[in-house]
Amino acid sequence: MSDGFLVARRRWRVVSAALPGLPQLLTGRWGTGWTVLLTWLGCLWVLTARYERVIGALGGAWDQSLALVTLVVSLIVAWTWSWRDVSGSDRPLGIGVSQWDLAARAFSKNHTAVAGLIVIIALYLVALLTPLLAPYDPAFQGNLITERYVGLSTVHPLGTDNYARDVLSRLLYGARISLAIGFVAVSISVTIGTLLGAVAGFMGGIVDGLIMRFVDIVISFPRLVLLITIIGLFGSSIFMIVAVLGLTLWPGTARIVRGEVLSLREREFIQAATVLGYSKRRIILRHLIPNALGPVIVAATLGIGNTIVLEAGLSFLGLGVQPPTPSWGTMVAVGRDDLLGAWWLSTFPGLAIVFTVLAFNLVGDGLRDALDPRLRT
Amino acid sequence: MTRYIIRRLLSAIPLVLGIATIVFFAVNLAPGDPTLYFLSPGMTQDVIEQMRINFGLDQPVHVRYLRWLGAMLTGDFGHSISHSRPVLEVLVDFLPNTLILSACALFVAFLFGIIIGTIQAVRQYSIMDSAMSVVLLFFYSMPSFWLALMLILTLSLFARNVWDLPIWFPASGIVSVDYDFLTFGEKVRDRVMHLVLPTLSLALVLTAGIARYMRGSMLEVIRQDYVRTAKAKGLSEAVVVFKHALRNALIPVITLVGLYIPVLFSGTIFIETIFAWPGMGRTIYDAIFIRDYPLVMAGTFFFASMVVVANLIADVLYAVIDPRIRYE
Numbered sequence: 001m002s003d004g005f006l007v008a009r010r011r012w013r014v015v016s017a018a019l020p021g022l023p024q025l026l027t028g029r030w031g032t033g034w035t036v037l038l039t040w041l042g043c044l045w046v047l048t049a050r051y052e053r054v055i056g057a058l059g060g061a062w063d064q065s066l067a068l069v070t071l072v073v074s075l076i077v078a079w080t081w082s083w084r085d086v087s088g089s090d091r092p093l094g095i096g097v098s099q100w101d102l103a104a105r106a107f108s109k110n111h112t113a114v115a116g117l118i119v120i121i122a123l124y125l126v127a128l129l130t131p132l133l134a135p136y137d138p139a140f141q142g143n144l145i146t147e148r149y150v151g152l153s154t155v156h157p158l159g160t161d162n163y164a165r166d167v168l169s170r171l172l173y174g175a176r177i178s179l180a181i182g183f184v185a186v187s188i189s190v191t192i193g194t195l196l197g198a199v200a201g202f203m204g205g206i207v208d209g210l211i212m213r214f215v216d217i218v219i220s221f222p223r224l225v226l227l228i229t230i231i232g233l234f235g236s237s238i239f240m241i242v243a244v245l246g247l248t249l250w251p252g253t254a255r256i257v258r259g260e261v262l263s264l265r266e267r268e269f270i271q272a273a274t275v276l277g278y279s280k281r282r283i284i285l286r287h288l289i290p291n292a293l294g295p296v297i298v299a300a301t302l303g304i305g306n307t308i309v310l311e312a313g314l315s316f317l318g319l320g321v322q323p324p325t326p327s328w329g330t331m332v333a334v335g336r337d338d339l340l341g342a343w344w345l346s347t348f349p350g351l352a353i354v355f356t357v358l359a360f361n362l363v364g365d366g367l368r369d370a371l372d373p374r375l376r377t
Numbered sequence: 378m379t380r381y382i383i384r385r386l387l388s389a390i391p392l393v394l395g396i397a398t399i400v401f402f403a404v405n406l407a408p409g410d411p412t413l414y415f416l417s418p419g420m421t422q423d424v425i426e427q428m429r430i431n432f433g434l435d436q437p438v439h440v441r442y443l444r445w446l447g448a449m450l451t452g453d454f455g456h457s458i459s460h461s462r463p464v465l466e467v468l469v470d471f472l473p474n475t476l477i478l479s480a481c482a483l484f485v486a487f488l489f490g491i492i493i494g495t496i497q498a499v500r501q502y503s504i505m506d507s508a509m510s511v512v513l514l515f516f517y518s519m520p521s522f523w524l525a526l527m528l529i530l531t532l533s534l535f536a537r538n539v540w541d542l543p544i545w546f547p548a549s550g551i552v553s554v555d556y557d558f559l560t561f562g563e564k565v566r567d568r569v570m571h572l573v574l575p576t577l578s579l580a581l582v583l584t585a586g587i588a589r590y591m592r593g594s595m596l597e598v599i600r601q602d603y604v605r606t607a608k609a610k611g612l613s614e615a616v617v618v619f620k621h622a623l624r625n626a627l628i629p630v631i632t633l634v635g636l637y638i639p640v641l642f643s644g645t646i647f648i649e650t651i652f653a654w655p656g657m658g659r660t661i662y663d664a665i666f667i668r669d670y671p672l673v674m675a676g677t678f679f680f681a682s683m684v685v686v687a688n689l690i691a692d693v694l695y696a697v698i699d700p701r702i703r704y705e
Contacts, residue, residue: 214395350526354523
């Protein structure tokens, strides 16, 4: 290792100490660079501009504490990650490169997908930091006579709604609902779908027939019709929405996993595992599912976007999250009452949905290309 | 071929039966019942009980299930509580409107999707290709109800009131208030104008998926030898693409019809609510809230069965069109 290299490294360390992410950005790794740099600057901004609220959050409500923890953790992670990366040990390439490393490398070459990933990380950070970030309380009402339907201004960047509440603040708080529901519902459906799909594919016979016929039936329903029927009749609550969304999405995953497992089942390594006398449970959980995971991750990422749209739709119809809790779908519905006079009410929450879903779709597409070795270039 | 079609038809029967079962139990295990619709203050418990007996709600669930299934087999879908007439009549009234809307949306979506996908494939990796991909992905990520509102905002409200454009589209209903007084030509125009915004709201979201699929399928086809031969013969690019390549590239796209019909039906609930379109989606949605069980069950069952039928048709079409596929 030459002296010049060490000097360069020391210089990068100085840069990294002040602005983590900048070294990576300048050396051409803009994906990681932007993520770290934006996290660092954003969190510092919150710390300085909202320091009263940060102090107030100590021992506050659970979401304030969570925001505080997120703030501190992301600052530490961003800083140390960049520091380590700059001064890190040079792991020789080619040794111990796993399939996942290869996929990560292919993914990082896909610029639109990386941009999508940055947006998603930013969205989750914003959602977690909202109590510190939002200019107003989402339920705070201004003067109902003078401050209703105020257009875009510096006081209310995105205007106010029919109850003189700040749209930007409600948008930020709404992100929590959308992202949380999307994530939890998809986790449920992916777990169920993967397990049932793997069991159906591996066992075959009657078990396979029963599971897949059920899958066929559920898939035949226009999903929204099924959702509004169940939620409309059983009553709406966050728990109900998450459960129903989660329980209607899994058939798609099950089909994908079954297809994968059917082809994996004939491979030598599964036959070897069978010959070795491993239990069916072990073969399914340790050998089949990890190898079928690629398409599942893709489906899950795309599924989160899909689920966010569906949740917004349910809220739009009045079946989702109930007011006054802000949710993007409800906000779009509120704007419907005075579309011409207050166009910003429906427009911005809708744009928030579009960009969130777009980010998930971009990442999903990128993952599809990265995880499938046949598509790697 | 006939054997394949028959087998495919037979396999749809348990599917439809399963759909009916799920619909019945989802609706009947929910708390509350249709008597809520007639409930008024000062009603005694006796009257409610009598009502429950009249509706047959005093029977255990499995008895009701078998009765409902049996009645349905004879074409009797029950009596709609909120509309006060047979469910079948209600369906016959509203279904055509939904079908018109869905058919228009499907047509527009496939037309746009096929054209855009073909252009993208022929000019692969050009600026046009990537620009179209970005725009399409943007529409693909859009909730249809929001797109509908934005279309109303721009092409109807702003176009009419703010920008003073010569053309703006009506945002509600299937015909204007003065429809009866129009001449025939004006009537047709009025109907078409009312169709534009709901159709676009439904179609644009679907277009992206179709275009992407079409692009992939077209790319595969134009790399084949027979296309190169056609080009080598000196035929113009337009003839090669539209006469030789398009036909084969369209085959896999047919399967999308079956795939998109449930998405389309889901969309109609929003679109019909927003545009005050008197169709099935809105009828079911309204029926759920007033607990019109017979209508909810029949409507949901119809929707799901139409999906099965659409899939069936797509499969059979696929087998008919593509001679490479043999199912014997």
